[in-house]
Amino acid sequence: MLQKLRDKTSGWVASLILGLLIIPFAFVGVNEYMTGGTAGDVALVEAPPTWWESAPQWWPVSMLWQREEVTQEDFRAAFEQARQQQRQALGDAFDPREFESAENKRKVLDQLLDQKVLALGAKRAGIVVGNAAVQKMIASEPAFQVDGKFSPEQYQMLLASQVPAISPLQFQEQQRERLRMLLVPQAIGDSDFVTEGEQARMWKLLGETRDIGIALLPPVAEDTAPVTEAQVKAWYDGHKSDFKQPEQVSLEYVEIDGATLPVAAAPDEAALRKRYEAEKSRFMSPEQRVVAHILIAADAGADAATQKKAEEKAAALAKQAREGADFAALARANSDDPGSKDAGGELPPFAQDGSMVKPFEDAAFAMQAGEIRGPVKSDFGYHVLQLKQVNPGTGRSFEEVRGELATEEANSERDRAFNDLAGRLVNETLKNPTALAPAAQAIGLPLQKVGPFSQNAPQGIAMVPAVLRAAFSDTLVQDGTISDPIEISPNHSVVIRVAQHTPEQALPLDKARDAVVLAIRADRQNKAALAAADALVARVQKGESLATVATAEGLRFNELPGLRRGMPMPTAEANDAIFAAGRPAEGKVVAGKVALGDGAYAVFTVNKVNDGVIAEMPAEERATMQQQLTQLNAGIATQAYVDALRKRFKVKVFEERL
Incomplete structure (x- = not known):
């Protein structure tokens, strides 16, 4: 019987039926993949091709649609930036749980969607930003200027100080994309104006x-x-x-303060020498190289003719440099790197640590002092390199860093003592999560009490915002359990338990x-x-x-x-x-x-x-008001442009991934 079943399901007819069944399932899967975004996207902005505005979104036509994705990494980075800004603005009043609201998440996502809409709009409009525009924008940035003039050293120092560090070439490409995205909105804003009639009507009201x-x-x-x-x-x-009598709680708590723990004994010489040998590398600075370069820009996606033309130009410049031409003059006249060309192509010293793109870094550390090398190809184009200087690595002896090591060893001992005590406290609270007295007794710290108090009139340790939030949290109030350690400051924490809770209630007459x-x-x-x-x-x-x-x-x-x-x-x-x-x-x-x-x-x-009379308004105030009204109108017009793009495009938001 089983053999007959195998025979009936293994012939050419069965193969044909199976093939026909696979086709629709394959189309469904591909269509979902092409139109539903990936698992890493929280939102997707899509638009049909410019030459077929009415194109449907089913596969295989959907492959022609243009897309910009908001990835989970994009969203997390933007949300974390917004969190830090809010924390800085509110200080101790910042509530991380309240910040995690769906409203805040959607607000951040909407900002990212506006950026993606602008990026897609620029792509569809065929906007291209040339090197000259990028260089002009970078040179005009006040942060990169010293005494009102662009400073290559300041520019390179600020990029190197970012976490992670950004190379000048990477920053240049980031700004090119930013300019491309903002070109149309900026043009809309710059084209706005305020008529004399508008200004007169506004002043009639404001100047009344x-x-x-x-x-x-x-x-x-x-x-x-x-x-x-x-x-x-x-x-x-x-x-x-x-x-009404407000909600009130009474707390019992155990506090661990590292500053009150016994000072560790002075470390012996052998321990310090062992620490020095184990961490010797951090007292050594790696070899660095000072390189000047000429960049002939060519995007990685450029066609073969463009790539060849850039390579030939770089080769010709390398030949001139080897034959004795002034390298700095060649860089000023030909380099497409705005951050170094004015300095004759010279870059700040760098180590072989990935701070530069790999082909560039590999070439620089394979050269001899004074050597000219190139063309060297990278994602940014073709480079001609001149190794100007080699700075050998340096180090400090044990005697030079002994005091530093002794301080670190003492701090480490204090940290270990604090962490050990805090860990023991947590272990004891896990044994009995609803009673704090046994844990306090087990580790030899006093059980302290405070309260009753309301949320608007905290007392003692509850005046620390994080402690106050925990004291009135649903978990501690309803379950009567012990909190996780709450950090008050480095090496200073507390665990609390709500010993008594009185809900808000009407006062009797x-x-x-x-x-x-x-x-x-x-x-x-x-x-x-x-x-x-x-x-x-x-x-x-x-x-x-x-x-x-x-x-x-x-x-x-x-x-x-x-x-x-x-x-x-x-x-x-x-x-x-x-x-x-x-x-x-x-x-x-x-x-x-x-x-x-x-x-x-x-x-x-x-x-x-x-009524305010515009003719009586001082010329300086009139000019200021005109500028403010123009900026206001420009902002309204720019937002209208973004809103119009969002209506034209298809925006998908995957709420469950926020």
Whole structure:
């Protein structure tokens, strides 16, 4: 029976059926691969070919589509950069868990998508950036300048200080891609302008002044009228949310501070010598070479004719240099490396450590001093090299570094003692994760306590932001378990346990009664102050002069002609209220009021509105405003361009990979 089954499934008919089944499955797999992104992508920007805008996205046509991917590495790097910026801005108030929100992740991703959209747009537009534009951009960067002029030494030093270090050639290609991506948005921004009419209308509003009168009402007298029990209960029932005891916790904790641990004994000579021999390489500097070079640029993807032309030019320059031509002059006249050409092609000293591209580095370390070599091909083109100097490696003796080694050995012993104690504490807490006292006793450290306290009024060790966040975290509050070690500073950590937790709860009336009485009296005072201000406004609206009323009531009164928008007179909130009031009719005033805080009010009248006149604006201020408006319009236009591209392209986001 089995033999018959094998016979029926092994003939040419079975092979044909199997082949027909494979085809659709293969197409589905390839189509998914071509259109769904790779497992390393968090987003994908796609567009049909420019010569077939209506091209479908099914395989094999999808192979013609153009793509820009946002990889997980791209996203992680951008998100980490945003995290560091936020941490620097907020300091101790930074909450890493809150930063990990989906909203923050999408915000960072949207910025990356805008970049990819611009890159794809530039690619479809056929934009090419030449060497001259790249060199001009690098030379104009203030960070690379000394006394207002481009400094090759400053340029090379800053690139070498990056982590990881960037070679001038790598940086040049990065900036070429950046310029290509930003060329169209920059052109859109540069082409924007502001008409005189726009500027005049804007200044009519921004330059507006108002002639006002203002009277200051003092706070009303403190309310001392009796408050009945019925009033207390009615207020309490209507404002229960105002009378709550905040969530509170009490902590027990064990603190390990390396600074308080016993100082390690001074290391003996043999231990120091052993350490020196084991780490001798770090006291030695490797051999370095000083090389001047001429780069004839040719992209790795350039056609054979372009490559050959660049190679021939490099060979000709190498020949001239070998025949005695001034190498520095040849570099200044011919090199395509903006970072070194002005210095005669000379690069800062470098070791054989991968800081330069491999073909270049291999050639440099195979040369003799004074030798000319080339053409040497790399991904950037063809190089002609001149070895100017060899700096041999140097080292320091044991006697020279003994003090440094002794300090390091003592610090290492202290670190080991701290890590050993911290490790023992963690091991003990794992034995009983809900009781901290046994762990403290086992390692010989005191069990300390603090609390109860609320999140808005921390005490003791809880004043450390990281400790406070952990103390009110769901895990510690709900489970009663011991925290992981919380770092307070290097070699200083603490483990905590929530010994007692009191959730937020409404205060019973008997405990809230005094606060309720204060609230009732404060409300009475506020209503009395508001009524006094309203009464004054009503008198002015009926035709009385604010100045006359203020004098009769013994109030402070001032005329403020030409009050400008945004001036904090008498407060910023008062200025907002004054400029929010309507325009007065001819011969009339508009009256209003504003709270000044602490129960005080001001009553004002808008007597006249003076529109800003552009002709009266100083020329310097007018030029500044025009520049600001132009930049604002340019930003709006540029964002509109990016938004339009995003609508034209197909954007896929893989949320589960964020």
